[in-house]
Amino acid sequence: MKVRGHSLKGIVAGGRLAEGCELCYPGAKAVIFITGTCDDACFYCPVSRDRLYNDVMFVNEEPVCSVEEVIVEVARMGALGASITGGDPLTAVDRVIGVIRSLKENFGSRFHIHLYTTGRQASVEVLKALWVSGLDEIRFHPVDLRFLKSVERAVRYTGMAVGIEIPIAPGLEEWAMKVILEASRMGVAFVNLNEMEFVEPNAVNLRLRGYRESRVRPFTVDGALETALKVLEWARSLNLAPVHFCPAQFKDRIQTRNRMRRLAELDRSWYEKPTSDGTLTWVEMRGEDGTVARVHPDMLSYIEGKGTPVVVEAHPTRRRLRVLEYELGDHHPGRLLQS
Numbered sequence: 123m124k125v126r127g128h129s130l131k132g133i134v135a136g137g138r139l140a141e142g143c144e145l146c147y148p149g150a151k152a153v154i155f156i157t158g159t160c161d162d163a164c165f166y167c168p169v170s171r172d173r174l175y176n177d178v179m180f181v182n183e184e185p186v187c188s189v190e191e192v193i194v195e196v197a198r199m200g201a202l203g204a205s206i207t208g209g210d211p212l213t214a215v216d217r218v219i220g221v222i223r224s225l226k227e228n229f230g231s232r233f234h235i236h237l238y239t240t241g242r243q244a245s246v247e248v249l250k251a252l253w254v255s256g257l258d259e260i261r262f263h264p265v266d267l268r269f270l271k272s273v274e275r276a277v278r279y280t281g282m283a284v285g286i287e288i289p290i291a292p293g294l295e296e297w298a299m300k301v302i303l304e305a306s307r308m309g310v311a312f313v314n315l316n317e318m319e320f321v322e323p324n325a326v327n328l329r330l331r332g333y334r335e336s337r338v339r340p341f342t343v344d345g346a347l348e349t350a351l352k353v354l355e356w357a358r359s360l361n362l363a364p365v366h367f368c369p370a371q372f373k374d375r376i377q378t379r380n381r382m383r384r385l386a387e388l389d390r391s392w393y394e395k396p397t398s399d400g401t402l403t404w405v406e407m408r409g410e411d412g413t414v415a416r417v418h419p420d421m422l423s424y425i426e427g428k429g430t431p432v433v434v435e436a437h438p439t440r441r442r443l444r445v446l447e448y449e450l451g452d453h454h455p456g457r458l459l460q461s
């Protein structure tokens with residue numbers, strides 16, 4: 123898919139993509155939501171309300187309760203790296219350090235880990251502790267320009283790759299330019315501009331500020347792409363840090379689907395068949411006495427006449443969250459259980 127002639131993988135003004143982004147594209151990174159706690163209240167926050175400000179942990183879509191469970195989930199998808207997000211992960215810095223250490227111990231030093239933070243809690247001690255524990259890359263979302271001090275500390279006192287990741291939408295170009303100028307002066311490795319999402323958790327706030335959902339780019343703020351292109355053009359004309367635009371659809375349509383595909387391929391039982399959407403499908407033979415036998419979809423010819431076959435499609439979550447089921451031979455396209 124293309125955005126004004128550019129690949130959906132993104133548009134870069136100078137330099138190459140951050141290493142953390144390279145592994146996200148094929149869905150090879152596990153997304154570790156380390157805590158929903160956060161000391162900020164951004165009007166554009168896209169984090170779902172059952173996660174934001176709650177001290178909960180997830181790996182991809184799976185709830186987890188301990189470092190051990192994190193490792194099991196990361197292994198289940200055969201991840202080559204991880205991104206640690208939240209909330210603000212640094213509100214739970216001890217947990218973050220425990221997870222980073224454990225990831226490196228279990229998957230090796232080349233397992234690439236990046237982390238997002240506002241920088242509010244990023245003292246020199248915290249940054250050094252993250253670096254020593256094995257964090258490869260830190261991305262700041264400086265909700266306040268004062269937090270740029272943390273960016274400077276990370277560049278000066280650690281050997282981690284340091285980047286900036288901020289949302290972009292009409293009206294934010296001046297702020298974005300200020301951040302890019304300051305960050306470049308400090309020597310950051312990259313700046314990512316995320317197309318602002320227009321999703322259920324932030325929809326009311328965005329409408330109150332006069333933003334509208336784009337008609338041509340679903341779930342994004344109208345005009346965000348054009349604003350990003352303006353900032354990229356400006357950055358290209360100066361000799362600044364590489365600036366990269368990340369389209370929201372890339373995250374949903376490519377990154378998440380690739381991650382699901384990878385998980386479905388690696389974590390399937392003998393009777394489950396992966397689909398191109400990253401789901402798993404199988405056939406259930408439901409007996410009148412309540413018994414259920416599962417069969418691989420390619421083996422249907424062997425069980426003809428042995429009950430009513432029901433085709434099931436599910437997400438590759440541990441509990442196999444079902445999205446669709448229908449009786450074979452039905453003329454309707456299936457019963458949608460969950461969108």
Ligand code: SF4
Pocket residue numbers: 160161162163164166167168169208209210240265
């Ligand atoms: S810092 Fe991040 S998690 Fe916290 S409110 Fe802002 S966007 Fe949401």
